[in-house]
């Protein structure tokens with residue numbers, strides 16, 4: 409009886425969390441970074457479609473070799489896929505131009521969900537970075553947001569009161585040693601979102617924010633050394649526990665919707681309370697009695 413009760417309440421909860429409210433009805437958006445069904449961007453694309461949006465998907469040409477993105481595109485109303493290396497200005501121009509052609513007008517929202525560090529991938533220590541790779545980290549993971557925004561600004565590709573969201577991590581504010589040069593990239597990403605948020609806001613009322621997400625099991629996330637320890641620690645340090653990719657997608661939907669029109673130039677923590685927590689009882693107990 410109690411087990412059945414549990415099932416019913418879980419079902420009610422899951423309906424609640426996935427219930428579509430047509431929050432993005434009539435809106436058109438570009439979603440980058442959906443690599444496979446673990447990607448945060450993948451969940452955002454699915455949720456945006458459920459909420460009534462039309463979508464263009466994009467990723468680096470090399471990331472599409474596995475072809476998984478085709479399955480996502482088919483599942484969300486045959487969304488077009490426009491390949492673009494986010495470091496390449498011509499690719500980005502083509503992405504916005506073709507998206508506007510497809511939609512027959514401007515876009516309402518853009519998700520920047522792009523990150524990569526050759527230094528992390530190849531195990532270079534922060535005190536001994538390869539500077540060519542460091543430049544790539546900054547270009548792919550941060551300057552790409554500037555390139556997307558500058559291109560959209562020049563082509564006037566985003567509707568007035570449109571919304572741009574980029575995903576970031578708290579290593580921009582605090583040291584997490586294995587996050588390496590990605591921490592520097594995230595600081596730059598957050599700064600670009602603030603600076604461009606001013607200019608785009610003043611000119612076109614376009615809002616730009618970053619969401620600082622809990623550690624999440626994805627291809628990029630798991631690339632960080634010691635990720636298991638990292639994610640478990642973060643969970644123990646968050647009163648609500650780690651936020652997962654689906655919850656992050658829900659937050660993105662809220663920011664793309666008209667319900668958040670005056671939120672801009674913010675770094676918004678979506679982390680179960682981690683960023684405001686000094687210590688939790690669970691962590692204190694782990695250390696109790698140790699000298």
Ligand SMILES: NC(=O)c1ccc[n+]([C@@H]2O[C@H](COP(=O)([O-])OP(=O)(O)OC[C@H]3O[C@@H](n4cnc5c(N)ncnc54)[C@H](O)[C@@H]3O)[C@@H](O)[C@H]2O)c1
Nearest residue numbers: 441443447448468471494522523575623624626627628629
């Ligand atoms: N997973 C986490 O723990 C976590 C936590 C906070 C923030 N984030 C951020 O979320 C975003 C999405 O990452 P994810 O965790 O979903 O992992 P993911 O590996 O699924 O996504 C990263 C995406 O970046 C794309 N990409 C890499 N180089 C590119 C380029 N040159 N041009 C265009 N696209 C390129 C990849 O193809 C991939 O789709 C990243 O910015 C990441 O830093 C992740």
